Amino acid sequence: MAGAPTTKRDAASGSAAGWLDERTRLGPLLSASLHVRIPMSARTYYFGGIALFLFGIQVVTGTLLSLYFKPTPEAAYGSVQFITSDVSFGWLIRSLHHWTANLMILFVFLHLGRVFLQAAYKYPRELTWVVGMLLFAVTLGFGFTGYLLPWDQRAYWATVVGTEIAGGVPGIGEPLLLLLRAGTEVTGDTMSRFFGIHVLVLPLALGALLGVHLLLVHQLGLANPKRAQSRATEAPDDERLRPFFPNYILDELVAWYVLLAVLVVLASLFPAGLEEQANALQTPAHIKPEWYYLGVYELLKLVPRVIGILTPVVGIGLLVVWPFLDRSPEVLPRRRKLVVGVATLVVIGLVGLTVIGYAS
Amino acid sequence: METEPVLSDAGEPRSEAPAPPSSDVRSRRQVLRWLGGLTLFSSIAMILTPVVGFLVPPKGGRAAGGGKILVGTTADIPPGGGAVVAMGSKPAIIVNTDQGVKAFSAICTHLGCVVAWNDMVGVIQCPCHDGRFDPNSGAVVSGPPPAPLPPLTVSVEGDQIFLTEA
Secondary structure, rough: OOOOOHHHHHHOOOOOOHHHHHHHHOHHHHHHHOEEHHHHHHHHHHHHHHHHHHHHHHHHHHHHHOOOEEEEEEEHHHHHHHHHHHHOOOHHHHHHHHHHHHHHHHHHHHHHHHHHHOOOOOHHHHHHHHHHHHHHHHHHHHHHHHHHHHOOOHHHHHHHHHHHHHHHHOOHHHHHHHHOOOOOOHHHHHHHHHHHHHHHHHHHHHHHHHHHHHHHHHHHHHOOOOOOOOOOOOOOOOOOOEEEEHHHHHHHHHHHHHHHHHHHHHHHHHOOOOEEOOOOOOOOOOOOOOOHHHHHHHHHOOOOOOHHHHHHHHHHHHHHHHHHOOOOOOOOOOOOOOHHHHHHHHHHHHHHHHHHHOOO | OOOOOOOOOOOOOOOOOOOOOOOHHHHHHHHHHHHHHHHHHHHHHHOOOOOOHHHHHHHOOOOOOOOOEEEEEEOOOOOOOEEEEEOOOOEEEEEEOOOOOEEOOOOOOOOOOOOOOEEOOOOEOOOOOEEEEEEOOOOEEOOOOOOOOOOOOEEEEEEEEEEOOO
């Protein structure tokens, strides 16, 4: 990971890059970031990079939407209608924001699954995993807070149910509910709070956590999925390597282009909908949350309320501290049959509950 | 990750002495460079088109819905009187003249201030630069306004005064 030689040659050549480097001195930093080598055997499937790309799309589309969106119960619904039907490309920007949110959660899930399966959370990457889990929580928070903003029936009642679930956590439920709703009911105060969290608190938190996550990935390098990293400082390593830039980056760019095309197709064929304006006096029939909360929602139908609420809380808590519990140095899935087996069962259970919830 | 590299930066095995590129390789590189530039340009255009289009506010907005708007009664605006009323999001001025009830846009054609009825002088007057308009025709009587006030369609039904939006 040594930095490349200084870029005096570029400066001397009079290129734009040389001109800029003379005035910023960022060349060595950029070289140190890009000119690293990664194990030939590393298989990331580009999930993390894709999640990063999708976050970038959310920043752009979200900023654009905020230029027209009015975060009050009286005006929010009308402003979303206005964006969708009157503003040029408004339907596209809104639908892209909607679909990117869904795909971002999907790819964060996939990234988490890949890291878990390859045991990339083990020494020395435990903190990278913990920060990654916080990023996962922030991503879910984006979905939850953004959902209310159109202020239609689905948004309103999904938020009522969602905050009610949070309010059921033993011990801290009641104050948590008041904190989330900014009162006892879902009102305009809730919308102000959710809007502030969605456009200010969570982006700042995600930006900071992402910085730490990427820094750790850069410093520690990609994990070898075939062999555990030795704790010895001078361990011999005959792993074949390949350049991160341009080889890996080029593959990543291709994946981003494909995703962008998929997003535009999804946004065009299945644009984000809008139900009737929120009515606090009438819960619509068959109200359901978004797919990523559907498993928990369905679980609450099948088990007592406390168990249904505590199961995901304990599950996520367990995942956060998992690198400190799983001390085995094995990384190959075939030698971690118990862990991989239980995780597979959990995923099958979650997918099953989601499918049942979707069909019911 | 500090181990000895076995590959060149291009990911190919290192050769002993790099030979100068042949003209075939050079033209291939030129084509690739051209394709890369085209990709970059079209990508930027593809992203900027909706972004810039989105930033341009739609014409008119939702306020202009059309139709008749009740703006007052002849009791509110007696003969010789006048008042500024709201027509959607824009101001209009109604004057009850000896030739009937007249209505104009209340936005001064000089610099956009809202005009008012001056019943002492019997003219529509702009408070900013003292531009004055004829209450019957909207024509400029004196002052700097470059054009008359645009007339609006007004109707009186019974004692109710209506403006019709375009």
